[in-house]
Amino acid sequence: MRSVLILLAALCCSGCSTLANEFVDAPMDHAKAVVFDIDGTLTPTPLSIWSVREAAAETVQHFANQGFTIFYVTARIPLFQWQIPGWLESNNFPTGNLYLTQNSEDRSDHARFKTRILNQLIEHGWVIERAFGDSSSDFKAYSAANLTQEQVFALLRQGSDQCQPGVWARCLTSWLEYLNAVNP
Secondary structure, eight states, X not given: OHHHHHXXXXXXXXXXXXXXSSOOOOOTTOOEEEEEOOTTTTSSSTTOTTOOOTTHHHHHHHHHHTXXXXXXXXXXOGGGTTTHHHHHHHTXXXXXXXXXXXXXXXXHOHHHHHHHHHHHHHHTTOEEEEEEESSHHHHHHHHHTXXXXXXXXXXXXXXXXXXXXXXXXXXXSOHHXXXXXXXX
16 A cells, blocks of 8 residues: 555656665765755654745755755655655755655664665765754764764754754754855
8 A cells, every 4th residue: 555655646746856765876976965854854843744944945955056966864654755755846845865764663763764774875875965854863863874973963843942962063943044054
């Protein structure tokens, strides 16, 4: 049933992010990548899955315009996975590879799932320049994949007064804060 839903979503969302079940080798001249968690990072909170943070799409597009390959990695529950490609497209996020949990093992340990995805990307030659997330499991995965503190950025969840614990360079209150820092 899940395969049918994923296929249906892929057919309905031609041109949107690719549902990536396989890993492709990075091209020699284009291996730079940026990783984005979705829920709580591109959305205001982990549960506001139909909303988008202000300037999130513009920030992802900023990286795409600079030649980075975009990877979206999310542990969203299967019931709501099918709508992610359409959500990305309708909110003007650039095309990227989308990695979703595929089984109960992935869903039982989000950090392990994301670490596995990141390590596979690295094994296939991708150089992850930046990684963005909002949860401790994101930061645990980024650290386990040997990303340095300077490569990792935390997003403050709406309604919170501090970012989730983890190793990150900066706790961003908004995507506009990041854009203003890189484009003064």
